[in-house]
Amino acid sequence: MGNFIGKAVKRREDARFLKGAGTYTDDIKLPKMTQSAFVRSPYAHAKILSIDITEAEKADGVVAIFTGKDPCGDYGVPCGWQVDFKNGETMREPKHPLLAKDKVKHLGEAVAIVIAETLEQARDAAELVEVDYEELPAVTNPLKAMEKDAPLVHDEWEDNAAFDWCIGNDRAEVEAALEKAHHVTVMEYRNQRLAPNAMEPRSYIADYDVNGDRYTLYTSTQNPHLIRLLLCAFALGIPEHKVRIVSRDVGGGFGSKIYHYTEEALLTWASKEIGRPVKWTSDRSEAFLTDAHGRDHVVKSKMGFDKDGKIVAHLTDEYCGMGAYLSTFAPAVPTYLHGTLFQGVYTTPLIHLNVTAPFTHTVPVDAYRGAGRPEATYLLERIISKGAQEMGMDPVEIRLKNFIPPFDGVEQEGYQTQVALQYDSGNYERALKKALDKLGYEDFRKEQKKAREEGRLLGVGISTYIEGCGIAPSAVVGALGARAGLYEVGQVRVQPTGKVSVFTGSHSHGQGHETVFAQFVADKLGIDMADVEIEHGDTDQVAFGMGTYGSRSLSVGGSAIIKSIDKILEKGAKIAAHKLEAAEDDLEYANGKWTVKGTEKSVSFGDVALTAYVPHNYPEGLEPGLDFSSFYDPGNFTYPFGTHIAVVEVDKDTGKVELQRFVAVDDVGNIMNPMIVDGQIHGGVAQGVGQALLEEVVYDEGGQMITGSYMDYAMPRADDLPMIETDNTVTPCPHNPLGVKGAGEAGAIGSTPAVVNAVVDALAHLGVTDIQMPLKPQTVWKAMQN
Amino acid sequence: MKIKGNYTLSTTPEIFWQMVMDPDVLEKVTPGIKELKALSPDNYEALSEVKVGPVRGNFKGNLSIKDKVEQEGCTLVIDQKSKMGNVIAEIVMTLAPEGEGQTKVEYTGEAKMSGTLASMGQRIMSGVVSTLSKQFFKSMEAEIAARKA
Numbered sequence: 023m024g025n026f027i028g029k030a031v032k033r034r035e036d037a038r039f040l041k042g043a044g045t046y047t048d049d050i051k052l053p054k055m056t057q058s059a060f061v062r063s064p065y066a067h068a069k070i071l072s073i074d075i076t077e078a079e080k081a082d083g084v085v086a087i088f089t090g091k092d093p094c095g096d097y098g099v100p101c102g103w104q105v106d107f108k109n110g111e112t113m114r115e116p117k118h119p120l121l122a123k124d125k126v127k128h129l130g131e132a133v134a135i136v137i138a139e140t141l142e143q144a145r146d147a148a149e150l151v152e153v154d155y156e157e158l159p160a161v162t163n164p165l166k167a168m169e170k171d172a173p174l175v176h177d178e179w180e181d182n183a184a185f186d187w188c189i190g191n192d193r194a195e196v197e198a199a200l201e202k203a204h205h206v207t208v209m210e211y212r213n214q215r216l217a218p219n220a221m222e223p224r225s226y227i228a229d230y231d232v233n234g235d236r237y238t239l240y241t242s243t244q245n246p247h248l249i250r251l252l253l254c255a256f257a258l259g260i261p262e263h264k265v266r267i268v269s270r271d272v273g274g275g276f277g278s279k280i281y282h283y284t285e286e287a288l289l290t291w292a293s294k295e296i297g298r299p300v301k302w303t304s305d306r307s308e309a310f311l312t313d314a315h316g317r318d319h320v321v322k323s324k325m326g327f328d329k330d331g332k333i334v335a336h337l338t339d340e341y342c343g344m345g346a347y348l349s350t351f352a353p354a355v356p357t358y359l360h361g362t363l364f365q366g367v368y369t370t371p372l373i374h375l376n377v378t379a380p381f382t383h384t385v386p387v388d389a390y391r392g393a394g395r396p397e398a399t400y401l402l403e404r405i406i407s408k409g410a411q412e413m414g415m416d417p418v419e420i421r422l423k424n425f426i427p428p429f430d431g432v433e434q435e436g437y438q439t440q441v442a443l444q445y446d447s448g449n450y451e452r453a454l455k456k457a458l459d460k461l462g463y464e465d466f467r468k469e470q471k472k473a474r475e476e477g478r479l480l481g482v483g484i485s486t487y488i489e490g491c492g493i494a495p496s497a498v499v500g501a502l503g504a505r506a507g508l509y510e511v512g513q514v515r516v517q518p519t520g521k522v523s524v525f526t527g528s529h530s531h532g533q534g535h536e537t538v539f540a541q542f543v544a545d546k547l548g549i550d551m552a553d554v555e556i557e558h559g560d561t562d563q564v565a566f567g568m569g570t571y572g573s574r575s576l577s578v579g580g581s582a583i584i585k586s587i588d589k590i591l592e593k594g595a596k597i598a599a600h601k602l603e604a605a606e607d608d609l610e611y612a613n614g615k616w617t618v619k620g621t622e623k624s625v626s627f628g629d630v631a632l633t634a635y636v637p638h639n640y641p642e643g644l645e646p647g648l649d650f651s652s653f654y655d656p657g658n659f660t661y662p663f664g665t666h667i668a669v670v671e672v673d674k675d676t677g678k679v680e681l682q683r684f685v686a687v688d689d690v691g692n693i694m695n696p697m698i699v700d701g702q703i704h705g706g707v708a709q710g711v712g713q714a715l716l717e718e719v720v721y722d723e724g725g726q727m728i729t730g731s732y733m734d735y736a737m738p739r740a741d742d743l744p745m746i747e748t749d750n751t752v753t754p755c756p757h758n759p760l761g762v763k764g765a766g767e768a769g770a771i772g773s774t775p776a777v778v779n780a781v782v783d784a785l786a787h788l789g790v791t792d793i794q795m796p797l798k799p800q801t802v803w804k805a806m807q808n
Numbered sequence: 809m810k811i812k813g814n815y816t817l818s819t820t821p822e823i824f825w826q827m828v829m830d831p832d833v834l835e836k837v838t839p840g841i842k843e844l845k846a847l848s849p850d851n852y853e854a855l856s857e858v859k860v861g862p863v864r865g866n867f868k869g870n871l872s873i874k875d876k877v878e879q880e881g882c883t884l885v886i887d888q889k890s891k892m893g894n895v896i897a898e899i900v901m902t903l904a905p906e907g908e909g910q911t912k913v914e915y916t917g918e919a920k921m922s923g924t925l926a927s928m929g930q931r932i933m934s935g936v937v938s939t940l941s942k943q944f945f946k947s948m949e950a951e952i953a954a955r956k957a
Contacts, residue, residue, distance in 0.1 A: 064893045064923030129923075149891040157922075307928065724920070730927025 026541035026551055030697035035536045044271040047225035047240045048303045055227065055299040056085050058289070059144035061134040061151045062311065063126035066160035066383040066725020067173060070124055070153060073134060078150035083143030086296050087151065089134045090123035094291045099282045100256040101348035102248075104503040105185045105357050105379075113185045113503075116176045116381070118347040120257070120288040126155070127175055127346035128385050129725055130311030135288060137300055160383035160725035164343035165320045167380035175346055175381035182380040184344050185353060189361035190373040190441050199335035199372050203326025207409035211794055213319040213397050215343075215719040216712075217735060218390050220531075222273025223304040224313065226286050228293035238266045239290050244275040244529050245569020246561050248506065249282050252350070257287035265290075269559040272531035276709070277389040278313045279531065280571045281350035285312075310730045315719055316390025318343040319356060319397050325405045331413060331420045335372040336364065338401065342379045345386035351571075352388045353379065358502045359493070359572075360394030365439035366402040367450040367488045367663060368424040373440045383725045389571060391709055391770040395489040403485040403775035407782070408791055417484050417779065418458065425450045425486075431756035436658070443490065445661045446755050446763075449689070453751045454486050457665035457687040460749055466669065474787060479672040481784025485776035488663040491573035491764030494656035509655035510574070511566045512582030514543070514590055516648035518635035520628030522547065522554045525651075527567015528579030529558050533766060534698045535575060541694055542580065542760060546587045548614035549627060565651050573764030576694065577660045577755065584759040585652035593648060597630045600641040660755045660763040664688035666707070666772035668780040677803030679715055679781055685747045686772065691755040691763030699765045700748050706769020707746050712738040713770075714777035718796050736796075809921065811899055811937055814914040815945040819952045821879040821903045821911045827951065828882075829873075837947035839940050840867075850874065854888070860936040863925070865890040879903060884917075893923025913945070 038044050075087045088094060098118040106113050122133045134151050138144035159173040166172055167182040175182055190196070200206055227240040237260065243249050246267040254262040272279065289300045304312065323338040342356035361375040392399075410420040426437050431447035438444050466482055473480040493499060496507035511527035524543055530536065540554040547554075557563055570579070591611055598616035599606040602623055609616045617624040633640065634648040669683040686703050693699050716736035720729045729735040754761030774795075781797050782790055785806055793805045817824055827833045831852060835844040843855040850873040857866050869888040876882045881902035888895045899917030906912040921933065 064926075129927075307924065310927065722926070724922075726922055726926035728926060730924070733928070733931055 025545065027545045027694055029541070029695065031537055031541055031551070031695055033534045033537045033698070034540065035534065046222055046271050046273055047227060047242050050227055050240055052227060052229055052299040055301055056137050056139060056296065057141040057144045058135050058137045058300050058302045059141070059148040060132045060302070060308070061136065061148050061153065062308070063122065063129060063131045063133055063155070065126060065155055065157050066129045066162065066721070067158040068126050068155035069158065070122060070126065070133060071156055072154045074152040075134065077152070078136060078147045081143065081147035081150055083139035084147045085137045085139065085298070086292070087134060087136050087147070088121065088292060088295070090119060090121040094120045094288055095258050097256060099284050099287055100252055101353065102252070102350040102505050103352070103354040104505060105187055105353040107185050108188060113353060114176070114179050114183070115348055118284065120284045120291070128383055129727055130308065130385060131346070132284065135292065137292060137296060162382050162384050162721040162723070162725050163320070164318060164341040164380050164382060167343070167382045168341060168378060173383070175383055182382070184348060184379045184381055186376070186378045187357045188374065188376040190364065190375055193337070193374045193376070196335045196337045196372045196374040200324055200326040200337060203334050204329040205327045205409065205413055207325045207327070207405055207412055209321065209323045209401070209405050209408060209792060211321055211792070213317045213321060213400060214713070214795055215318040215387070216316040216390055216717050217310050217719050218276045218278035218313055218316060219309070219737060220274035220276060220278055223306060223309045224279065224283065224285070225303040226289050227299055227301040228289035229299040230293040230297065232297060236264050236266065237290055237293070238268060239286060240268045241286055242272045242279055243267070243269045244272065244279045244531055244571055245567070246529065246559055247527060247567045248569055249286060250561050252282040253287055253290060257282065258291055267561045269529065272529070275531045276391040277316065277393055277571060280569065281314055281388055307730060310735065311727065312385055314349045314386050314388035315345070316387065317397060318387050321401060323401055323405055325409055327409055327413065331410065331415050331423050333368055333370045333406070333424050336370050338364070338375045340375070340377050342377055343382045343384065343387055344379050345384045346381060347386050349386035349388035351393070352386060353503065355387070355389050355394045356397070359389070359490070360398050362441050362443045363395050363398035363488065363490060364402070364441045366399070367426055367448065367486050368406070369426055370424070370440065384721055391706065392489065392767040393572065395767065396710070396771045396774060399485065399487045399489065399771050400775045403487065404778060407484065407779045411782070411786055411791055418454070418463065421454060421484070421486050422451065428452070430753065443659065445488070446658055446757055447753045448488065448661060448663055449751065449753050450486055450663055453663060453687045453689050454665045456749060456751055457667050457685050460687065460747060461667050461669070461683065461685045477674060479674055479784040481670050481672065481780040481782070483668045483670070483776045483779025483781070483783055485666045485772050485779065487666065487772040488661055489767060489771045490659040490661055491767070492577035492656055492660045493572050493574065494578065494659060496655050506568065507655065508568055508578070509653050510568055510578040510582040511564070511651065511653055512579060512586050513565055513649070513651035514583060514586040516590060516631045516634070518632050520549070520553065520631040522549065523557060524554060524583055525557045525564040526579050526583060527564055527569070528575040529567070529570040531570070533570065533575060533702070534695070538576065538694045538698055539580065539583065543583060543587065546584065547627060548612060573662070573766035576760065576762045577758050577764050578654060578656055580760050580762065581656065581758045582652050582654035585654050586650040589650040589652065590648055593644070594627065594630045596641050596644055597633050598625045601625045601629070601633060657757045660691065660758070662688065662690045662763040662765065662768050664768060664772055666776040668773070668776040670777065670780040670784055672781060672784045672802060677799040677801070677806060679797055679802060681711060681742065681744055681777065683744055683747065684773070686769065687749045687751060688765065688768045688772070689751045689753050689763070690765040690768060692752060692761035693750060694760070694762065699750070702765045703748050703769040704746050706767060706771070707773040708738050708743055710770045710773030711743060711777055714774045714795055715742070715797050809919045809933055811897065811915065811917045811919055813938065813941055814912060816906055817911045817913060817945065817949060817952060818909070819911060820909050821905050824903060824911045824913070825879045827948070833951060837944060837951055839943040839947070844871070850876070856888070858940070860939050861932060863892070863932065863936050865892045867895070893921055893925030895925065896920045
């Protein structure tokens with residue numbers, strides 16, 4: 023091991039972020055740049071009768087106004103994943119126009135863009151655009167969208183289903199097992215809609231250069247190359263080599279900045295039309311209305327147990343809202359990122375999940391921190407705890423009875439689930455026991471008993487989650503409907519002086535790539551971290567990439583870089599052997615130099631680099647230079663897991679929940695930088711707690727959003743959280759070179775059910791077995807009264 | 809959003825009724841009204857500017873009166889559009905004589921909002937409506953006083 027891997031190295035990027043010196047898209051000001059504002063629908067569903075831009079066009083500073091009648095691409099933005107109906111019918115994929123043409127299908131859908139010299143002018147003129155609508159009935163709830171007379175989102179189909187899908191064992195077999203089960207636990211609930219709320223709102227600048235017939239799009243995206251591909255090949259039909267996407271500093275994404283948004287394509291098109299750069303930055307209200315939301319599943323589930331508490335079967339039906347259009351990854355979220363996790367960490371022999379995915383008159387839903395896995399984990403970890411409660415068992419005992427035994431994926435084979443996946447390695451009991459020790463579970467139960475006698479409501483909630491990261495390999499995801507490969511690209515360019523530039527196709531929007539990637543690159547090359555620079559977020563600089571989501575950066579992106587490092591060292595050894603006049607086999611590489619084994623004779627990494635670029639005395643037939651690029655397509659997903667435990671006290675008079683302790687023991691495989699892993703867990707837990715206790719996007723019956731600002735949409739704040747007590751177990755991933763699994767989403771996946779389990783536990787003696795999220799004081803109070 | 813309230817005015821239902829049915833009076837006393845144009849009897853086109861706290865905007869649309877029962881009450885139908893969103897409301901107003909030459913006005917109804925008004929404004933809109941109602945009746949009272957003088 024070297025000097026940096028596993029160390030809590032401080033984040034190099036923070037120097038600029040903390041000083042306000044980062045360059046986000048909105049910080050960029052180009053010469054002759056114009057500003058823009060959108061005219062958006064105030065209705066969820068309406069016919070556009072007319073759009074009058076006469077007055078707006080006359081307003082000060084207006085450069086151009088475009089509406090859906092302008093030729094801004096016929097197709098609109100595409101969906102990146104295809105999930106067909108069970109009966110073989112092709113997924114219904116509506117056109118998602120850049121500007122609405124005849125109808126608007128969700129609140130906030132853009133009907134016109136106003137481009138002006140200044141932002142104020144653009145906004146003032148946008149107010150002068152007169153749109154005459156005929157409002158139509160709307161449907162916002164996924165279950166209601168499938169009712170017989172529900173208003174149609176897209177008239178071309180007879181109902182609102184985008185697709186339906188199932189996974190697991192034969193339904194009849196699962197139903198039969200449930201019939202025979204000793205006890206069946208039932209849950210019906212809605213996994214509520216969430217707004218992602220990245221700190222930096224979406225921001226784009228499109229810059230068309232007439233001289234080179236080239237486009238540059240500066241965008242706050244999580245995956246620049248994918249945006250280029252979708253923009254060029256689908257939305258606008260322009261040549262890919264004429265487009266450069268730049269997304270350097272991006273302030274948080276959580277999934278919401280993966281997708282190709284209509285505004286990105288429209289600005290790119292408009293920039294060419296007006297021959298000047300165009301900027302648009304979303305304001306917070308627009309973010310609520312137009313950023314892809316998360317979750318929105320209506321769930322009906324049954325889990326059957328035998329008399330010892332062993333799970334015998336699990337059957338679930340879900341209605342998962344897609345919103346008005348299919349966002350880039352939307353069909354994958356309630357299916358392949360969700361149903362494939364239904365095994366959890368348990369040996370459940372029979373599983374069946376059926377998903378119906380309807381369109382609703384709402385903004386599209388897509389992957390949001392965890393994407394399908396938080397929804398699966400919430401269900402499993404709640405229903406097993408509810409089952410234990412109903413059968414008078416301890417939630418720890420029931421889990422221990424059902425755990426998959428430990429396996430490392432090397433000595434023991436990976437675990438084949440009933441729902442398609444094979445887990446790589448896991449030791450679920452170890453993480454649970456460590457978390458219980460850290461909490462002092464037995465002592466807590468005594469304290470809880472005493473508190474109850476005093477009339478205080480204390481509760482503990484356990485969640486033993488598993489999730490799937492670094493989704494792969496490409497051949498498999500292709501068979502599952504992905505329209506792209508899910509490999510990653512890593513280029514390592516050793517400069518003549520031995521300094522190293524690394525280009526990654528993964529993308530940092532807060533994760534700390536510039537630090538973590540430099541740590542392992544420096545160690546693998548035996549050089550100083552200061553000699554390694556990590557570059558990302560520019561398609562002209564980085565060969566290709568699939569971006570960052572699904573905690574894939576290190577396991578997939580990092581592995582691609584390791585492949586290139588291997589090639590560098592292999593070629594370097596040839597050059598070193600030539601310089602040392604020794605056989606390659608007699609050399610060993612350590613601490614930044616090649617040494618002839620058993621001698622003092624050595625040559626440094628820097629010397630070899632210089633020789634590669636000044637090849638005067640050089641191995642015959644070897645190409646000069648030291649620069650390799652690799653594509654890495656992993657053999658499997660990675661499967662982080664762990665145990666989260668929440669301790670709460672519920673106010674008996676008001677129903678307010680106070681989260682008193684939160685213990686998170688996560689197994690994310692090998693850890694490159696424990697400080698960054700902790701930070702990722704902290705942030706994820708805050709988001710998961712937010713879903714459990716506070717957050718919910720609410721559309722009213724007519725499709726108006728009544729939680730469109732922070733006055734009504736409650737984000738967790740520092741004082742809603744205790745200090746999160748983190749720890750780890752380490753079960754390395756057996757199939758990638760760093761042995762890493764991913765830590766970006768674990769916090770958000772494991773925490774939500776832990777908190778809800780704790781609140782239900784606090785009220786269990788009152789007969790409460792379930793409460794609907796978010797657990798607002800009035801909701802909890804009502805549950806206590808029944 | 810539910811709208812409900814009452815106000816006692818120091819004039820008789822007869823005079824109040826006359827005043828309410830007079831577009832010139834309405835234009836004068838309704839807060840923010842900049843223009844009230846009669847399209848047909850009991851049907852007006854209204855232009856208004858509302859400024860209450862963070863709710864600011866120019867509204868434009870129809871205002872009509874139906875179900876009229878002289879000196880007893882009527883229903884006010886409001887359909888106003890603005891860049892912040894639109895408001896559609898039906899408000900039932902009933903008049904009853906009270907005490908010595910006074911009128912108790914009760915109003916109740918429902919308003920439906922869209923756009924920014926709905927997503928940002930629901931929480932504050934009832935306060936806005938209450939403020940605007942108070943302004944309306946205060947101006948009406950001033951007008952009554954002016955007529956008496």
